[in-house]
Amino acid sequence: MVVFKSQEISSDLLLAVPPIAGPPAPSLRLVLLGNMDAWSLSSQRVLPKTRKARAVLAMLGLANGNPIPRTRIAELLWSKRGEEQRRGSLRQALHELHEALAPAGRLLIEANRETVRLRAEQVWVDAVALMNAPADWQGALDAIGADLLADMDGIDPAYDEWLRTERQRLHEATTSRAAMLLEVAETPAIRADAARRLLAVNSAQEAIWRALMQAEASRGDRGAALAAYDACRTALAGRFGMAPSPETEALAQALRLAAGGGADVQSTPRQAFRGARLGVAPLRFLGDTMASHLSIGLTEEITAALARFRWVFVVDSASLAHATAERGELAAAADAGLDLLLSGSVQRVDRRVRVSLRLTDLRPPEGIAWTGRFERDTDDLLALQDEIAAEVVAQIDQEILLIEAGRAGSRGAINSSAYDLLLRAIPAIRGLDRAGFQEAGGWLRAATALEPDFAAAHAWRAYWGLLLMGQGWAEDNAAAAAEAERDARRAIALDPLDAQALTILGHVLAFLHHRPEDALSLHERALAQNPNLAMAWVFAGFAECYLGRHGQSLRRLDRYAQLAPCHPHAFFFDAARSLPLLSLNRFEEAAEVSRRAIALHDGLSYSYKPLVAALGHLGRKAEAAEACRRLLAIEPGFRIADAMRRFPMRRPEDRATYETGLRLAGLD
Numbered sequence: 001m002v003v004f005k006s007q008e009i010s011s012d013l014l015l016a017v018p019p020i021a022g023p024p025a026p027s028l029r030l031v032l033l034g035n036m037d038a039w040s041l042s043s044q045r046v047l048p049k050t051r052k053a054r055a056v057l058a059m060l061g062l063a064n065g066n067p068i069p070r071t072r073i074a075e076l077l078w079s080k081r082g083e084e085q086r087r088g089s090l091r092q093a094l095h096e097l098h099e100a101l102a103p104a105g106r107l108l109i110e111a112n113r114e115t116v117r118l119r120a121e122q123v124w125v126d127a128v129a130l131m132n133a134p135a136d137w138q139g140a141l142d143a144i145g146a147d148l149l150a151d152m153d154g155i156d157p158a159y160d161e162w163l164r165t166e167r168q169r170l171h172e173a174t175t176s177r178a179a180m181l182l183e184v185a186e187t188p189a190i191r192a193d194a195a196r197r198l199l200a201v202n203s204a205q206e207a208i209w210r211a212l213m214q215a216e217a218s219r220g221d222r223g224a225a226l227a228a229y230d231a232c233r234t235a236l237a238g239r240f241g242m243a244p245s246p247e248t249e250a251l252a253q254a255l256r257l258a259a260g261g262g263a264d265v266q267s268t269p270r271q272a273f274r275g276a277r278l279g280v281a282p283l284r285f286l287g288d289t290m291a292s293h294l295s296i297g298l299t300e301e302i303t304a305a306l307a308r309f310r311w312v313f314v315v316d317s318a319s320l321a322h323a324t325a326e327r328g329e330l331a332a333a334a335d336a337g338l339d340l341l342l343s344g345s346v347q348r349v350d351r352r353v354r355v356s357l358r359l360t361d362l363r364p365p366e367g368i369a370w371t372g373r374f375e376r377d378t379d380d381l382l383a384l385q386d387e388i389a390a391e392v393v394a395q396i397d398q399e400i401l402l403i404e405a406g407r408a409g410s411r412g413a414i415n416s417s418a419y420d421l422l423l424r425a426i427p428a429i430r431g432l433d434r435a436g437f438q439e440a441g442g443w444l445r446a447a448t449a450l451e452p453d454f455a456a457a458h459a460w461r462a463y464w465g466l467l468l469m470g471q472g473w474a475e476d477n478a479a480a481a482a483e484a485e486r487d488a489r490r491a492i493a494l495d496p497l498d499a500q501a502l503t504i505l506g507h508v509l510a511f512l513h514h515r516p517e518d519a520l521s522l523h524e525r526a527l528a529q530n531p532n533l534a535m536a537w538v539f540a541g542f543a544e545c546y547l548g549r550h551g552q553s554l555r556r557l558d559r560y561a562q563l564a565p566c567h568p569h570a571f572f573f574d575a576a577r578s579l580p581l582l583s584l585n586r587f588e589e590a591a592e593v594s595r596r597a598i599a600l601h602d603g604l605s606y607s608y609k610p611l612v613a614a615l616g617h618l619g620r621k622a623e624a625a626e627a628c629r630r631l632l633a634i635e636p637g638f639r640i641a642d643a644m645r646r647f648p649m650r651r652p653e654d655r656a657t658y659e660t661g662l663r664l665a666g667l668d
Helices: 051-062 070-077 083-104 126-132 138-143 157-184 188-201 206-218 222-240 246-258 289-306 317-327 329-335 381-410 418-431 434-450 455-470 477-494 499-512 516-529 534-546 550-563 570-583 587-600 605-618 621-634 640-646 652-664
Strands: 002-005 014-017 028-031 037-040 109-111 115-118 123-125 276-280 284-286 312-314 340-349 352-361 367-377
Touching (some): 028 126, 051 070, 051 083, 051 115, 051 126, 070 115, 070 157, 083 109, 157 188, 157 206, 206 222, 206 246, 222 418, 276 289, 276 381, 284 289, 289 312, 317 329, 329 340, 340 381, 352 381, 367 381, 455 477, 455 499, 499 534, 534 570, 570 587, 570 652
Parallel strands (some): 028 123, 276 340, 284 340
Antiparallel strands (some): 002 014, 028 037, 340 352, 352 367
């Protein structure tokens, strides 16, 4: 297999093409996809210097060994000159070409008085190899949309017209292979990839949209299939002002019915179709009658609590229990069209109850995504149900979000839906790598542009803005704060019951606009909607701290830690404790909390600030200097005066404690 570097497809992508017939090691490798290039067998660059000589070489390469009349070459490259000048210019270009290609072999070009040709048996040309590859070759997908001879426009009007024709020929070759893959590919993942690449070239191909929907459904991802239908409807409306055909509508309706949506689902807002379809199987009881009652109550409590989250569609537990009793757990899950199944057991021994749970992803490749074990005394069964259900759903919510983000990332970026763009952004936000973080912001902007009414995308974009300013990466703080507030308010306007959007808006008001009282009212509304949302407990803790109520702040943060001790954003949420501890002059504890948060993720600038201040008060100059160095590596523009203007603490004594600690640590 021959490998070449295609500059236009991607600066880093190595595209492998099956070699055409001929010697296994051709003496000349000619790259025509992207910017033109030429290399000898010894990897010496042999591309001619002048554009006209390069143009001759490109024409000979694409001819695949067939002779080209001299008059044809001259007419294309010197169309505005007389016949004698054309012949002389061509002789000069051929002489340059012979000299340039000499390191690759002196006999590569055959020329007589009438024709010129390149010896195909000694030359490998990427575009020719691509067009001669098997019709079902999957690698052709990487060349869809690649620009043939991207740097060769403008040589001559006649040559430009020839180049347009050759580009069309390449386009037809690559798209025909992609279309073939829609029919013959062994896996639905390859079919989905082929469909997305074809749609990237022409989004008006409704038959390809249907192929994508069917491929995603075959992969077991009905959410992606229905997202493809949404994108199809948007594309057709935007370009032609028309609705999908009855055939496409029928396919979408069949997918909805398979997902249990019912016949009238078409009138439901699109957001209802986003997310995984989850069921909670009846928990098996091991032990006495009390365990039996507890398993029933706990199943219902977990189902109700999960229904408060926006990432899942939770099926009715009673109907799933009935089906499980008749046909078994897995068969019932399959009949209900579930993507995820939560199952487990309840065991009672004396006064102790143990609940063991597992979350199974039923989509290919099937597997257990999460397990958990919870133990309590049985003094109060109702309280026990509430406590266990709260901790279960607080942890599972984030696990499901990560699962969905992973599946979205595996689908690739071609023709991504707004939901896919959002899911792709979430891990990049958590990574806090500056380049990846900025890319996540771009994905969120694209998601809100693609679907302006997608509430969750606006909420996460506001959260992204909070971290952008917290990291000191905003070019204009005032503009970034205003944008974060607009996104948060837009999210709530679109979905007033979204607890996460409510608490994000609250933190925007508290952290960016120094309005903690208004923030607390929003956090309370969020917790009323979803008392198991870890983020709401953390942001409420921040607001209490900003108001100087540090004991209440720590109690709020304790509740977060009880609900979701292994939250994906624990590096941020755990670090929240350091600020009230610092304000209470518990400097040793504040420093230790910050150190543990930094151990989880050393890229969050917030974690270093209370640490620096605490170490300053403790007089640990060497450790403080190292913490300052690491802080400034993340946020080079950090200055105490600017920080204090942004610092949202209300009480003068709290502000003084923070500022004094920073100065004692050596910051200015």
